[in-house]
Amino acid sequence: TIYAVTPTYWRHVQKAELTRISQTLRLVPNVHWIVVEDSETKTDLVRNLIAESGLVVTHLHAKTPPFEQLKDKDPRWKRHRGVEQRNAALKWLRSNLQVNKNNGIVYFMDDDNTYNVKVFEEMAKVKKVGVWPVGLVGGLNAETPILDEKSGKVKGYKSGWKADRPFAIDMAGFAINLDLILKSEASFSYKMEKGYQESEFLSYFIKKEELEPLADNCTKVYVWHTRTEKPVVNGVVPGLEV
Amino acid sequence: TIYAVTPTYWRHVQKAELTRISQTLRLVPNVHWIVVEDSETKTDLVRNLIAESGLVVTHLHAKTPPFEQLKDKDPRWKRHRGVEQRNAALKWLRSNLQVNKNNGIVYFMDDDNTYNVKVFEEMAKVKKVGVWPVGLVGGLNAETPILDEKSGKVKGYKSGWKADRPFAIDMAGFAINLDLILKSEASFSYKMEKGYQESEFLSYFIKKEELEPLADNCTKVYVWHTRTEKPVVNGVVPGLEV
Ligand SMILES: O=c1ccn([C@@H]2O[C@H](COP(=O)(O)OP(=O)(O)O)[C@@H](O)[C@H]2O)c(=O)[nH]1
Numbered sequence: 001t002i003y004a005v006t007p008t009y010w011r012h013v014q015k016a017e018l019t020r021i022s023q024t025l026r027l028v029p030n031v032h033w034i035v036v037e038d039s040e041t042k043t044d045l046v047r048n049l050i051a052e053s054g055l056v057v058t059h060l061h062a063k064t065p066p067f068e069q070l071k072d073k074d075p076r077w078k079r080h081r082g083v084e085q086r087n088a089a090l091k092w093l094r095s096n097l098q099v100n101k102n103n104g105i106v107y108f109m110d111d112d113n114t115y116n117v118k119v120f121e122e123m124a125k126v127k128k129v130g131v132w133p134v135g136l137v138g139g140l141n142a143e144t145p146i147l148d149e150k151s152g153k154v155k156g157y158k159s160g161w162k163a164d165r166p167f168a169i170d171m172a173g174f175a176i177n178l179d180l181i182l183k184s185e186a187s188f189s190y191k192m193e194k195g196y197q198e199s200e201f202l203s204y205f206i207k208k209e210e211l212e213p214l215a216d217n218c219t220k221v222y223v224w225h226t227r228t229e230k231p232v233v234n235g236v237v238p239g240l241e242v
Numbered sequence: 243t244i245y246a247v248t249p250t251y252w253r254h255v256q257k258a259e260l261t262r263i264s265q266t267l268r269l270v271p272n273v274h275w276i277v278v279e280d281s282e283t284k285t286d287l288v289r290n291l292i293a294e295s296g297l298v299v300t301h302l303h304a305k306t307p308p309f310e311q312l313k314d315k316d317p318r319w320k321r322h323r324g325v326e327q328r329n330a331a332l333k334w335l336r337s338n339l340q341v342n343k344n345n346g347i348v349y350f351m352d353d354d355n356t357y358n359v360k361v362f363e364e365m366a367k368v369k370k371v372g373v374w375p376v377g378l379v380g381g382l383n384a385e386t387p388i389l390d391e392k393s394g395k396v397k398g399y400k401s402g403w404k405a406d407r408p409f410a411i412d413m414a415g416f417a418i419n420l421d422l423i424l425k426s427e428a429s430f431s432y433k434m435e436k437g438y439q440e441s442e443f444l445s446y447f448i449k450k451e452e453l454e455p456l457a458d459n460c461t462k463v464y465v466w467h468t469r470t471e472k473p474v475v476n477g478v479v480p481g482l483e484v
């Protein structure tokens with residue numbers, strides 16, 4: 001089972017994003033979608049979308065604390081995004097699944113990225129932590145692990161932003177064996193330096209040399225860090241859920 | 243058969259967009275995808291993506307003439323987009339299909355919008371021209387035909403932009419019976435006023451009162467006019483197709 005963890009929050013494009021992501025997941029066998037709303041309570045919009053998706057879903061909510069909420073004018077990188085929600089999902093996994101009973105892979109899947117279904121086929125091969133390139137991130141057309149020609153192992157990273165991080169990998173560029181998650185207490189934290197969530201999280205589990213390069217030895221891009229434009233909305237049509 | 247016509251052009255997010263759209267179409271039975279590249283020749287990127295999609299596809303190309311090409315600093319609305327490509331698709335339909343032999347529906351499907359697969363189920367009901375709401379367009383959270391309470395027919399439009407157009411409907415908000423297309427010579431044109439392509443095109447076929455309101459009498463949004471942010475790309479990874 002692939003446990004795909006998706007934080008999500010209300011904005012005008014939310015339903016469109018979740019529609020795209022849920023339709024992608026319909027093409028993936030054996031996926032369990034963990035949707036974590038950044039809200040005080042679960043919303044009907046997300047509840048109904050899940051019900052109509054036909055997917056196996058766990059629906060949670062966990063509100064980002066006020067001190068970390070993005071103000072309208074803040075640039076995105078000023079805040080950690082999705083921390084509270086991913087931690088709620090980790091907690092759910094650890095409370096509901098057991099090491100010798102449940103097998104699986106955990107993947108952090110944002111609601112606005114673009115996923116080729118092939119990335120989920122790659123996950124089936126993960127023993128500890130699998131990694132692959134991510135398109136359109138960090139100022140380059142892609143970030144990718146660099147492999148040592150002889151050993152085929154990860155020796156470094158090509159990234160437009162702090163390539164010297166211990167693990168210069170975007171959230172969309174790795175998946176972890178469920179066992180490792182269940183046996184650890186690793187989580188995300190507001191105390192981490194901005195942009196270091198992935199790197200610090202992976203450091204709990206593994207050394208760089210142990211990473212498993214996938215997607216044809218990191219020569220294929222199966223996931224893109226796309227972002228959707230904020231639409232201009234000067235009015236709403238009454239009674240229509242958009 | 244639904245003939246889905248998609249103009250597309252090269253930019254960093256092209257492969258991501260086409261990946262999303264092609265995966266959506268994999269969930270639609272009986273679709274024939276007509277992909278029209280805005281380029282001098284067909285590109286390998288699109289050719290390979292089509293080959294791997296498993297869909298029934300016709301791959302065409304038609305380059306937008308220089309006078310109509312969007313400059314980097316132009317706002318989008320200053321140019322007609324997709325005219326050349328949609329006309330190439332209309333030409334292909336008229337050259338390759340016949341009124342009493344081929345049945346179908348024609349839908350203009352941009353590469354960057356978001357489509358709930360339910361919109362394709364609605365198309366199966368179209369006799370002449372079916373219409374439905376479109377989310378996130380024209381300055382509102384949605385544009386929608388307004389129905390007459392008594393007759394249930396379209397009496398006007400709710401739109402944030404020139405709601406008084408004869409057909410104030412986005413390209414994503416209607417589908418046409420193939421017969422009507424094959425029996426006419428209707429096409430798109432650079433001579434039309436900006437923002438009037440849909441309205442003028444529909445005027446060839448039908449009167450407002452004949453439009454068929456779908457999506458539960460236009461109370462459901464199954465398509466969103468999303469736009470993807472242009473990513474910052476200061477460098478490219480050699481040898482990686484993104
Ligand atoms: O206030 C917020 C901002 C973001 N997110 C979610 O956290 C993930 C990452 O956020 P975003 O895509 O905005 O960040 P980026 O892609 O820039 O890292 C996405 O699934 C968002 O829906 C959230 O739950 N609350």
Ligand SMILES: O=c1ccn([C@@H]2O[C@H](COP(=O)(O)OP(=O)(O)O)[C@@H](O)[C@H]2O)c(=O)[nH]1
Nearest residue numbers: 248249250251280318323324327352353354
């Ligand atoms: O120079 C261009 C600009 C756009 N398009 C295509 O035409 C359609 C509509 O363009 P866009 O989404 O940019 O316009 P909008 O949504 O603003 O109408 C999309 O499928 C694009 O891929 C194209 O082929 N060439």
Ligand SMILES: [Mn+2]
Nearest residue numbers: 110112113226
């Ligand atoms: Mn994102």
Ligand SMILES: [Mn+2]
Nearest residue numbers: 352354355468
């Ligand atoms: Mn568009």
